[in-house]
Amino acid sequence: MSKIELNGNGPEVTLTPFLKTLVQQIRAQDSYGFYRNWSDELILKPYLVTKQKKREISVEGEVDPATISRINAFFRAIAASIEQETGLISNVVVNIGHEGFGWALVFSGRLLLCVKTLRDAHRFGFDSLQKLSEEGENFVNKGVDLAQRFPEVGKI
Amino acid sequence: MSKIELNGNGPEVTLTPFLKTLVQQIRAQDSYGFYRNWSDELILKPYLVTKQKKREISVEGEVDPATISRINAFFRAIAASIEQETGLISNVVVNIGHEGFGWALVFSGRLLLCVKTLRDAHRFGFDSLQKLSEEGENFVNKGVDLAQRFPEVGKI
Numbered sequence: 001m002s003k004i005e006l007n008g009n010g011p012e013v014t015l016t017p018f019l020k021t022l023v024q025q026i027r028a029q030d031s032y033g034f035y036r037n038w039s040d041e042l043i044l045k046p047y048l049v050t051k052q053k054k055r056e057i058s059v060e061g062e063v064d065p066a067t068i069s070r071i072n073a074f075f076r077a078i079a080a081s082i083e084q085e086t087g088l089i090s091n092v093v094v095n096i097g098h099e100g101f102g103w104a105l106v107f108s109g110r111l112l113l114c115v116k117t118l119r120d121a122h123r124f125g126f127d128s129l130q131k132l133s134e135e136g137e138n139f140v141n142k143g144v145d146l147a148q149r150f151p152e153v154g155k156i
Numbered sequence: 157m158s159k160i161e162l163n164g165n166g167p168e169v170t171l172t173p174f175l176k177t178l179v180q181q182i183r184a185q186d187s188y189g190f191y192r193n194w195s196d197e198l199i200l201k202p203y204l205v206t207k208q209k210k211r212e213i214s215v216e217g218e219v220d221p222a223t224i225s226r227i228n229a230f231f232r233a234i235a236a237s238i239e240q241e242t243g244l245i246s247n248v249v250v251n252i253g254h255e256g257f258g259w260a261l262v263f264s265g266r267l268l269l270c271v272k273t274l275r276d277a278h279r280f281g282f283d284s285l286q287k288l289s290e291e292g293e294n295f296v297n298k299g300v301d302l303a304q305r306f307p308e309v310g311k312i
Contacts, residue, residue, distance in 0.1 A: 093259045095251040103249045105261065110268040110302060111309065146266055150309050153267065 015040055018136040019129060021084075022077040029073070046070060047132050049125025059100050059120045068096060071104065071124050078114050078136055079106045082143040088113070088154050096121045106143065109156035113143035171196060174292040175285060177240075178233035185229070202226060203288050205281025215256050215276045224252060227260065227280050234270050234292055235262045238299040244269070244310050252277045262299065265312035269299035 015023070023040045030036070035043055047070060049057075072094050079090045088108040096102035100121040106114035116139070118124070126132040147154050171179070179196045186192070191199055203226060205213075228250050235246045244264040252258035256277040262270035272295070274280070282288040303310050 091259075093249065093251050093261065095249050103247075105249065105263075107261075107268055107271075110271070110306075112263055112266040112268060115263075115266070150266075150306070153306050153309050 016133040016137070018077065018081055018133050018140065019044060021081050022073060022132075022136065025073045025076045025080060029069075044129060044132070047074075047126055048128065049123060050127065054123040054125065057123045059122045062098055063096050063100050063121045067122060067124055068094070071096070071118070071121060074124075074132075074136065075104045075106055075114065075116075078139045078143065081136070081140040082106070082108075082113055082147065085140070085144045086147040086154075088147050094118075106139075108147070108154045111146060111150055111154040111156075113146055113154070114139045172289040172293070174233065174237055174289050174296065175200060177237050178229060178288075178292065181229045181232045181236060185225075200285060200288070203230075203282055204284065205279060206283065210279040210281065213279045215278045218254055219252050219256050219277045223278060223280055224250070227252070227274070227277060230280075230292065231260045231262055231270065231272075234295045234299065237292070237296040238262070238264075238269055238303065241296075241300045242303040242310075244303050250274075262295075264303070264310045267302060267306055267310040267312075269302055269310070270295045 020040075023043055026043055027035060046066070072092065075092045075094060079092050083089055090106050090108035090113055093105045093107075094102070095104075096118060100119065100123075102118045102121060104114070104116040104118060105112060126135065176196075179199055182199055183191060202222070228248065231248045231250060235248050239245055246262050246264040246269055249261045249263075250258070251260075252274060256275065256279075258274045258277060260270070260272040260274060261268060282291065
C-alpha cells in the first residue's frame with residue numbers, strides 16, 4: 001500500500017483516493033515510461049511548493065511546460081474522480097496565458113462541474129500532500145453535487 | 157446605415173444585429189484607434205475566407221495571432237448577444253493549441269451557453285458575411301434557449 005510522509009514530519013499515511021487518481025492520471029500520460037520505476041510519492045513531489053519556494057519562482061514570462069502538465073493532471077484527476085461517482089464523462093480545458101493567468105474548466109454536457117481562475121500559474125503547488133488532496137476533493141465534491149442537482153444539464 | 161455587399165454579387169444589405177455586435181466587439185478592443193476610420197465592412201472583411209483561400213493557409217505551426225483575435229471577437233460577440241437577450245453576463249474562454257485544435261467556450265455561472273471544438277483554427281473564416289452571421293446567430297439562439305431552460309444553473 002502506498003505510504004507518504006506529510007510535510008516530512010507527520011505520521012505515515014495512506015494515499016487518499018484523490019491522490020491515487022492523480023497518480024493514475026500522470027502514469028496514464030507517461031507514454032515513454034519515464035515514471036515507470038518511480039514511487040507514487042516521488043511522482044507527487046513536484047506538487048509540493050512551499051511558500052518560500054513560491055516566492056523564488058518568477059511570474060514573468062511563459063509558464064514552465066512541466067507546471068502546465070501538473071495543472072492539467074490535477075484537473076483531469078478531478079474529472080476522473082467525478083466520473084467515478086456520477087458516471088459523467090467530462091472534458092478538461094486549461095487555458096493559461098503568457099502571464100500565468102487563465103482558467104481551468106471541467107464540464108460535461110452543458111454543465112460546468114469545476115471552474116477555477118488561475119493566477120500566477122508559474123507557482124502552482126501546495127504546502128503539503130494533505131492540502132493537495134483536500135483542494136482536489138473539494139472540487140470533486142462540488143462537481144458531484146452539481147451533477148446530481150442538474151443531471152439534465154450534465155447529460156445534454 | 158451600414159451596408160454590405162454579400163459575396164460581392166448579391167444586393168446591398170444592412171448589417172444584421174449579430175454582425176453589428178461583432179463590429180462593436182472589435183472596436184471596443186481597438187485601444188490604439190487602428191480601426192477608427194475603417195468602415196464596418198472593412199473591419200469584417202478578414203472573416204471572409206473562401207474555400208480556395210483556406211486550402212492555401214498552412215495548418216502547421218502556431219495560429220496567427222490576428223486569427224486568434226478574430227476567433228475571440230466572434231465568441232465575445234456571441235456572449236454579448238446572449239447578454240442582450242437574457243441579461244446573463246458570461247465569460248469567454250478560447251484555448252487553441254499549437255496544432256490549431258482547441259475549444260471555444262462561453263459560460264455563465266455553471267451553464268455552458270456555447271461550446272465549440274476548433275480544428276484547423278488557422279483557417280477560421282466564412283464563405284460570406286451571411287454565413288458568418290448565420291453561424292453566430294445559431295450559437296446565440298442555442299445559448300438563449302439554454303439560459304431560459306436552466307436559469308438556476310446560469311445564475312449560480
